[in-house]
Structures are given as C-alpha cells and as structure tokens.
Amino acid sequence: xxxxxxxxxxxxxxxxxxxxxxxxxxxxxxxxxxxxxxxxxxxxxxxxxxxxxxxxxxxxxxxxxxxxxxxxxxxxxxxxxxxxxxxxxxxxxxxxxxxxxxxxxxxxxxxxxxxxxxxxxxxxxxxxxxxxxxxxxxxxxxxxxxxxxxxxxxxxxxxxxxxxxxxxxxxxxxxxxxxxxxxxxxxxxxxxxxxxxxxxxxxxxxxxxxxxxxxxxxxxxxxxxxxxxxxxxxxxxxxxxxxxxxxxxxxxxxxxxxxxxxxxxxxxxxxxxxxxxxxxxxxxxxxxxxxxxxxxxxxxxxxxxxxxxxxxxxxxxxxxxxxxxxxxxxxxxxxxxxxx
Amino acid sequence: xxxxxxxxxxxxxxxxxxxxxxxxxxxxxxxxxxxxxxxxxxxxxxxxxxxxxxxxxxxxxxxxxxxxxxxxxxxxxxxxxxxxxxxxxxxxxxxxxxxxxxxxxxxxxxxxxxxxxxxxxxxxxxxxxxxxxxxxxxxxxxxxxxxxxxxxxxxxxxxxxxxxxxxxxxxxxxxxxxxxxxxxxxxxxxxxxxxxxxxxxxxxxxxxxxxxxxxxxxxxxxxxxxxxxxxxxxxxxxxxxxxxxxxxxxxxxxxxxxxxxxxxxxxxxxxxxxxxxxxxxxxxxxxxxxxxxxxxxxxxxxxxxxxxxxxxxxxxxxxxxxxxxxxxxxxxxxxxxxxx
DNA sequence: TTGTAGGCGTTATCAT
DNA sequence: ATGATAACGCCTACAA
Numbered sequence: 001x002x003x004x005x006x007x008x009x010x011x012x013x014x015x016x017x018x019x020x021x022x023x024x025x026x027x028x029x030x031x032x033x034x035x036x037x038x039x040x041x042x043x044x045x046x047x048x049x050x051x052x053x054x055x056x057x058x059x060x061x062x063x064x065x066x067x068x069x070x071x072x073x074x075x076x077x078x079x080x081x082x083x084x085x086x087x088x089x090x091x092x093x094x095x096x097x098x099x100x101x102x103x104x105x106x107x108x109x110x111x112x113x114x115x116x117x118x119x120x121x122x123x124x125x126x127x128x129x130x131x132x133x134x135x136x137x138x139x140x141x142x143x144x145x146x147x148x149x150x151x152x153x154x155x156x157x158x159x160x161x162x163x164x165x166x167x168x169x170x171x172x173x174x175x176x177x178x179x180x181x182x183x184x185x186x187x188x189x190x191x192x193x194x195x196x197x198x199x200x201x202x203x204x205x206x207x208x209x210x211x212x213x214x215x216x217x218x219x220x221x222x223x224x225x226x227x228x229x230x231x232x233x234x235x236x237x238x239x240x241x242x243x244x245x246x247x248x249x250x251x252x253x254x255x256x257x258x259x260x261x262x263x264x265x266x267x268x269x270x271x272x273x274x275x276x277x278x279x280x281x282x283x284x285x286x287x288x289x290x291x292x293x294x295x296x297x298x299x300x301x302x303x304x305x306x307x308x309x310x311x312x313x314x315x316x317x318x319x320x321x322x323x324x325x326x327x328x329x330x331x332x333x334x335x336x337x338x339x340x
Numbered sequence: 341x342x343x344x345x346x347x348x349x350x351x352x353x354x355x356x357x358x359x360x361x362x363x364x365x366x367x368x369x370x371x372x373x374x375x376x377x378x379x380x381x382x383x384x385x386x387x388x389x390x391x392x393x394x395x396x397x398x399x400x401x402x403x404x405x406x407x408x409x410x411x412x413x414x415x416x417x418x419x420x421x422x423x424x425x426x427x428x429x430x431x432x433x434x435x436x437x438x439x440x441x442x443x444x445x446x447x448x449x450x451x452x453x454x455x456x457x458x459x460x461x462x463x464x465x466x467x468x469x470x471x472x473x474x475x476x477x478x479x480x481x482x483x484x485x486x487x488x489x490x491x492x493x494x495x496x497x498x499x500x501x502x503x504x505x506x507x508x509x510x511x512x513x514x515x516x517x518x519x520x521x522x523x524x525x526x527x528x529x530x531x532x533x534x535x536x537x538x539x540x541x542x543x544x545x546x547x548x549x550x551x552x553x554x555x556x557x558x559x560x561x562x563x564x565x566x567x568x569x570x571x572x573x574x575x576x577x578x579x580x581x582x583x584x585x586x587x588x589x590x591x592x593x594x595x596x597x598x599x600x601x602x603x604x605x606x607x608x609x610x611x612x613x614x615x616x617x618x619x620x621x622x623x624x625x626x627x628x629x630x631x632x633x634x635x636x637x638x639x640x641x642x643x644x645x646x647x648x649x650x651x652x653x654x655x656x657x658x659x660x661x662x663x664x665x666x667x668x669x670x671x672x673x674x675x676x677x678x679x680x
Numbered sequence: 681t682t683g684t685a686g687g688c689g690t691t692a693t694c695a696t
Numbered sequence: 697a698t699g700a701t702a703a704c705g706c707c708t709a710c711a712a
Contacts, residue, residue, distance in 0.1 A: 002453070002479075004705055015683045020707055030681055045477055050454040051394040052705030055688050060391060070423065071416045071621070079410050083437055092451065095435055097423055111432070113342070114390040137385055139342070224625050255625045262627050281411070285564050285595045286626050287602050344689055355699045360691060370697055392689030395704045 003044040012040040023048060050092075054116050063308060064112030064120040066096045066105055072222070073252050073280045074297060078145060081301025082121060089309050091118075102130065109134050119143070119308030121301075125191040127151050141311035143304045146295070147193055154321045156307060158300045160328040162196035163203060165293050168330055169247045169275055170204025172291075177339025178273065181205070182216040182243040184230040184253050194219075197249045197277070215241040220253050227256025235264055244272060245336065251276035251283050251292055258286075258335070269337035279331050288334035296326045343384040352380040363388060390432075394456050403648060404452030404460040406436045406445055412562070413592050413620045414637060418485060421641025422461060429649050431458075442470060449474050459483070459648030461641075465531045467491050481651035483644045486635070487533055488663060496647060496661045498640045500668040502536035503543060505633050508670055509587045509615055510544025512631075517679030518613065521545070522556040522583040524570040524593050534559075537589045537617070555581040560593050567596025575604055584612060585676065591616035591623050591632055598626075598675070609677035619671050628674035636666045 009016040021029050022037040054060035063086055067075055086093050096108035112120055119141045127149045135153040144157035173181050183201050186194025205212050218233050220226025248254040254276035258268050266272050276292030283290035349356045361369050362377040394400035403426055407415055426433050436448035452460055459481045467489045475493040484497035513521050523541050526534025545552050558573050560566025588594040594616035598608050606612050616632030623630035
C-alpha cells in the first residue's frame with residue numbers, strides 16, 4: 001500500500017496536520033520540523049492522494065477539456081497551449097472527446113463535473129441554446145475556444161475574428177490579382193464558425209466589388225475527403241463558373257482540394273491557387289507549402305486556462321465574461337500564384 | 341452546491357446507502373424503491389462525485405497515459421484507440437505529456453499515481469533501467485505501447501515487430517527493383533525503436549545480398565525538419581554513394597525528405613523513391629501519397645487498455661506479462677517507383 | 681508552532 | 697430489502 005499522510009506523520013514524529021501544513025503552508029511550520037517531514041516524505045516516496053485532497057478541499061486542481069474529436073488536426077495545437085499553461089498552474093487536464101455529438105458533449109459536462117474539475121474548456125463548432133440547461137446548473141466556469149456562443153448563458157470565448165480573417169484572405173487573393181475566387185466553406189448546419197467564415201468571404205467580395213455567386217461555393221465538414229469532394233463539384237462546373245483561386249475553411253480541406261486538382265491535371269498554384277485556414281504544422285510540410293491564415297492555437301489554449309484559473313479563485317464579473325478576440329495572421333507560402 | 345447522495349436519499353425518503361446501491365447494485369434494491377430513487381436523481385440532476393467514489397472505493401475508473409509529446413503525429417491515432425476502449429469500460433483517461441524528458445516522465449508516474457489511476461499506459465522511445473525504481477514502487481499496472489522495454493522490471497508491451505517491419509520495407513523496395521537503398525533512421529541514443537528499425541534495414545539488405553554502407557544511413561528525431569536535414573546530408577554525397585530509394589523511420593521524416601528532394605530538383609518517385617513508416621492520416625493526403633508501413637495504432641491502444649482493465653481486476657500472471665506483437669501492414673501508394 | 685476533531689461524498693460491512 | 701456506521705486520505709478550523 002502507498003504511504004499516507006499518517007504514515008509520514010508517524011515517521012516524522014508529528015501529527016498529520018503538520019504534514020499537511022508542510023505541504024500546503026510550509027510558512028506555518030517550524031523550519032526544523034519541516035525538514036524532518038520532508039525527509040520522511042522523501043524516504044517513503046510519499047505522494048499525496050489527489051483524490052482525497054480533492055474531496056477534502058473541494059477542488060481537484062483539474063481542468064476538463066471537451067473537444068469534438070481528437071483526430072481533428074487542430075487538436076494537438078490547442079492542447080499544447082492548454083497543457084503548458086495548466087502545468088504552470090499545477091493543473092491536470094481531463095480530456096473528453098465528444099465525437100462531434102451533442103449528446104456526448106452533454107455527457108462530457110456531466111462526467112467532468114463528477115470529477116470536480118474547477119473549470120471546463122469547451123470546443124465545438126457550435127454552441128446553441130440546447131446547452132443552456134446544462135450550462136446553468138453546472139456552476140463550474142466554462143470557456144469556449146475557437147467558437148462563439150449562440151447560447152443564452154453568457155459564456156466567455158477565446159477565438160479569432162473569423163469574419164475578418166476570411167475577409168483578409170479575400171483581400172490577399174485580390175491583391176495577387178485574383179477576381180474569380182471560389183470557396184470551400186464549412187457545413188452551415190450547426191456550424192457557427194462555418195457561417196462566420198463564409199460571411200467574411202462575402203464581405204471580402206463585396207468590398208472589392210466582386211459579385212457573389214452561389215455556384216462558386218461548396219461545403220464540407222473540414223476533413224480531407226470533404227475538401228476533395230467539394231473541389232470535385234467546383235471543378236464539375238468550372239467551364240460555366242470559372243475561378244482562379246479557391247479559399248477554404250480549413251487546411252485539411254485545402255489539402256483535399258489540392259489533391260483533387262492534381263488528380264484532374266491542374267497544378268497548384270500555377271493553374272489554380274488554393275488557400276488554407278488554420279496554419280497547422282502540416283501546412284509547411286506539403287508541396288506546395290500552404291498559404292493560409294494562422295490561428296493562435298497555443299495562445300487561445302493558454303488564455304482559456306488562465307481565465308479559468310482566475311475564475312476559480314474569484315467569480316468573474318459580468319464585464320469579464322465575453323468574447324476575447326486574438327489576432328490571426330496571414331502566412332504567405334507557395335499555394336497562391338500572383339497574377340500581376 | 342451540487343446535490344449529494346444524501347440529498348437524493350432525503351428526497352427519495354431512503355438512506356444514502358440505498359441510493360448508493362441503486363447506483364451500483366440495482367439488483368439488490370426493490371424495484372419500486374429503485375424507481376423513486378431514480379426519479380429523485382433525475383430531478384436533482386444528481387451526478388455522483390467521482391472523487392468521493394474514488395476515495396472510498398480505492399479505484400478511480402481512470403487510466404493514466406504518458407506520451408512523449410502530444411504534437412507527435414501518431415499521438416492522435418494512439419489516443420483514439422485508447423479512448424474508444426476506455427469508454428467501453430467506463431474509464432476516463434488522464435493525459436500526461438512528458439515532453440520527451442525522462443524527468444518529466446518520472447513526474448508523470450508520480451502524479452498519476454496520486455490520482456489513483458488503475459493503470460498507466462506509457463509511451464516512450466526507450467525504457468531503460470532508470471525506470472526500475474519508480475516502476476517497482478508504483479504498484480500500479482503499467483503497459484508500454486510502441487516500444488519494447490529495456491528495464492529489468494517485467495513490463496508488458498504492445499507494439500509491432502519493428503525489425504520485421506523494416507525488413508519488409510527493404511524487401512518491398514527490392515521487389516520493385518531497387519538495390520541502392522538509403523535510410524533515414526531514428527536517432528540511436530535513447531531510442532530502442534530506432535535501433536530496431538535500423539536492424540531490420542540491415543537484415544533486409546543482408547538477406548538480399550546487398551552490402552550495407554554507413555554512408556547511406558542518416559539519422560533524425562522523427563520530425564519533419566530532421567527528415568529534411570538528413571536527406572540533405574544524404575544528397576550531399578549522392579555522387580559518391582548513389583541511391584534510388586530511401587526508407588525512413590517515420591512518415592513525418594519522409595515528408596521532410598520529399599520536400600528536400602523537391603527543393604533540389606529531384607522528383608518523387610520518378611527520380612528517387614521514398615518510403616514512410618507509420619501510415620498516419622497525412623500519408624494519404626500528400627502528393628505523392630506515401631507508400632509506408634502501417635502501425636495498428638488503434639488496436640495497440642485498445643489492447644493496452646484491455647490489458648490494464650484485466651490487470652486491475654486480477655493481477656496478471658507472469659506468463660501474461662510480456663511483449664505482444666501486433667501485425668503491421670505495408671501500404672502501397674505512390675511514393676515508390678518500380679524499376680522493373 | 682502544533683495537535684485534535686470534524687467533515688468532504690462515497691462505499692462497504694454488519695445489523696435489522 | 698434497507699439502514700446505521702465506519703472507513704477512505706486529506707484539509708482546516710479551533711484549541712492548546
């Protein structure tokens with residue numbers, strides 16, 4: 001059996017309370033005693049039970065993270081930021097994969113709350129009013145990342161300005177001489193992020209006096225195959241609705257699009273330009289290297305943690321709850337050709 | 341405050357013990373009572389405290405996972421297998437990123453044991469005798485994945501036959517008419533996996549009567565840039581030590597190698613063939629699609645979980661502890677040219 | 681500065 | 697079938 005606090009106490013000739021204090025408030029214990037206790041802990045390789053501690057102190061030094069899918073390419077980057085920051089605060093992270101299902105996400109909230117997590121980071125393409133009941137009775141701080149809430153419960157979110165980001169994409173393409181710009185967007189149903197990016201695309205076109213055409217827009221669920229198929233559909237009508245560039249709502253879809261283009265004999269960017277979105281690590285590993293817009297995943301993850309940690313110590317005032325927009329950045333690489 | 345078991349008990353007009361039974365051994369409680377209790381739980385949206393349960397029952401229904409780095413491309417796949425299986429057993433997973441450091445890994449074991457995890461899945465490129473002390477006093481079941489133990493403590497491991505896998509790579513290349521085969525291997529220091537794969541390469545060459553030359557082997561730490569640089573070095577002496585194919589110890593390095601080749605005007609596979617290792621999702625997304633050997637990540641993860649769950653209920657007999665080899669599979673795609 | 685005692689939310693044992 | 701009651705390992709007043 002593992003050593004308990006009492007074992008250490010006995011070995012050090014003190015009470016359990018003193019050992020506890022040595023652990024949590026070393027300033028309150030006599031230096032000599034402290035030394036003895038520390039030695040005892042060392043010798044018995046004592047490791048406090050996080051479980052017992054959590055029960056007693058009603059906090060678990062644990063954060064919950066609900067993601068739509070761990071195989072989503074952005075997950076690693078987001079997690080990296082979260083992990084680093086939590087470590088800094090001595091927090092552990094409990095991961096929950098909702099598998100893109102709302103029911104599973106609900107379950108995630110339940111389970112995580114059973115683990116007394118002191119906060120939950122929630123990532124989903126959409127947060128609707130369905131979540132309100134759960135969110136209400138949870139009484140654990142929740143932050144959103146990479147999305148904007150459409151629920152009634154006020155929720156703070158860390159994300160980029162999606163509209164602006166896609167606007168910037170269009171602006172960039174235009175600056176490179178493109179006027180016929182197609183888009184592979186996110187599925188609109190249950191996807192706020194997808195909506196916003198599409199909106200940015202439309203705003204961009206409008207701003208540069210380019211007419212919007214539904215025939216130049218296709219949709220996909222952010223994965224490679226979706227990108228491939230969407231591009232396929234675009235290609236099917238390229239004669240009637242020509243385009244010289246395609247912007248996408250995700251790097252992974254951009255890869256699919258490029259592959260599709262290649263399979264049909266088009267070269268990227270010589271014949272058609274393609275833009276990604278996210279700037280995942282792969283973006284710089286493929287040929288052609290992807291020109292894309294970078295989301296600050298690490299920062300978003302880290303900020304979310306910070307916010308939760310703060311919220312745990314003192315309930316956030318209404319003014320602290322809200323959308324925090326972090327800066328995105330356009331990364332110029334090789335997948336866009338300049339027509340000038 | 342969240343409802344506790346006592347609140348539910350009161351609402352249902354029973355004792356806490358009965359509620360507990362309703363939860364864990366519903367067969368032991370009167371159907372009518374059960375109904376009442378369930379309704380009460382429902383109404384109060386009661387969620388048992390996993391913490392308290394863990395403390396009392398001395399098990400936490402939690403598994404620990406220590407990985408060298410969450411940004412490693414294979415992580416998602418391994419985790420997927422682990423997650424699915426743990427879900428099946430009602431287990432949660434606590435993740436720990438050792439950041440490729442032994443000290444951090446040690447810390448991981450400590451911390452996870454503090455969380456009463458009922459088992460730990462450990463992933464590292466190497467497990468040396470340094471781990472013995474920790475492993476000994478941990479008295480929590482541990483399984484290795486994707487590596488073989490070099491520690492004294494008997495450890496069960498789920499992995500592929502690395503030597504055989506790389507042998508198969510060479511055999512495949514030879515069958516396609518290649519005789520001058522270079523390799524980008526894993527760094528040998530502190531990397532058992534790397535050693536084994538290199539060994540497979542040498543065995544392959546020997547088997548087909550091809551002379552081994554150190555000048556055809558370069559090393560890297562499995563990342564894109566390592567692959568790029570290793571290829572650079574190989575290219576530096578390609579006049580003196582020519583090769584028509586390169587096999588690598590990781591898909592990510594293969595991508596780097598290909599990029600390097602492209603940057604120097606070589607086309608893959610027309611001029612030089614490249615083989616990956618792992619068969620990560622990206623392998624089929626790039627151009628050319630990577631010919632590679634697939635590791636059964638999902639199965640390995642799932643088997644590890646199963647083993648731990650079993651070990652938790654009954655201590656494994658010595659005969660159950662050991663190396664479990666899962667089948668790998670060569671996936672033929674587009675990055676290798678047939679010279680025949 | 682240190683010790684005592686009660687409690688955190690469950691489960692498990694032993695009665696009833 | 698159900699109810700007291702005592703752990704589980706730790707924290708935290710409160711008292712000394």
